[in-house]
Amino acid sequence: MGTIETAHVSKAIGVRPRFLVVMGVSGTGKTTIATGLATRLGWHFQEGDALHPQSNVDKMSSGQPLTDEDRKPWLELCHDWLSREVKAGHGAVLTCSALKRIYREQLRRDLPVEFIHIRVARDTLADRMTHRKGHFMPPSLLPSQLSTFEEPGDDEPVIHVCGEDHPDVVLEKLIQQFRDEENQKELHAAVG
């Protein structure tokens, strides 16, 4: 859970609703970036960690990595949330590590879901996990997070961002990218 303060910015207008999963291994800044996006865009937010069954939280707290079987019901709850949000049509942001391609496929099954992947160097991650307060995830699980992680392919709907930048910089770049994409679409539509 992020503790970095981001500057107050009034709600960004003119960005069409999107359904985003902010992904990456523990400590990349998913919560920080996802809450910042949801606040600036006025979209709904869900912390993926809050959807884990207690047994998963207990397992990670005791230093054991989750298995595919542990993650399956959790990912289904994440998918259910995304599905409800797509129906609502408002625009929504979920945090979820989404470490493997099959997990990302489960999350976006039949849904127009996109991912934002935050890249952060290993040393930075270790430092962030060590200094973060009040979170169940122990830094000892970082190696298993990194070895489980499968880099998203070019065929996956993923926007990559540098999580070493200040969150305000990451957020400004993302919102600018959303706007640029929309302007491009309008231009193409106008040209026919």
Ligand SMILES: Nc1ncnc2c1ncn2[C@@H]1O[C@H](COP(=O)(O)OP(=O)(O)O)[C@@H](O)[C@H]1O
């Ligand atoms: N861009 C950033 N620069 C510096 N510190 C950050 C940045 N993003 C997040 N942090 C800090 O790193 C820690 C982990 O961030 P968090 O958002 O909880 O990550 P995640 O949800 O991916 O585990 C928190 O203490 C947060 O304040």
Ligand SMILES: O=C(O)[C@H](O)[C@@H](O)[C@H](O)[C@H](O)COP(=O)(O)O
């Ligand atoms: O699939 C997993 O192994 C977990 O989802 C893991 O990737 C996640 O990182 C933890 O839930 C800790 O939460 P944070 O990502 O918020 O540190």
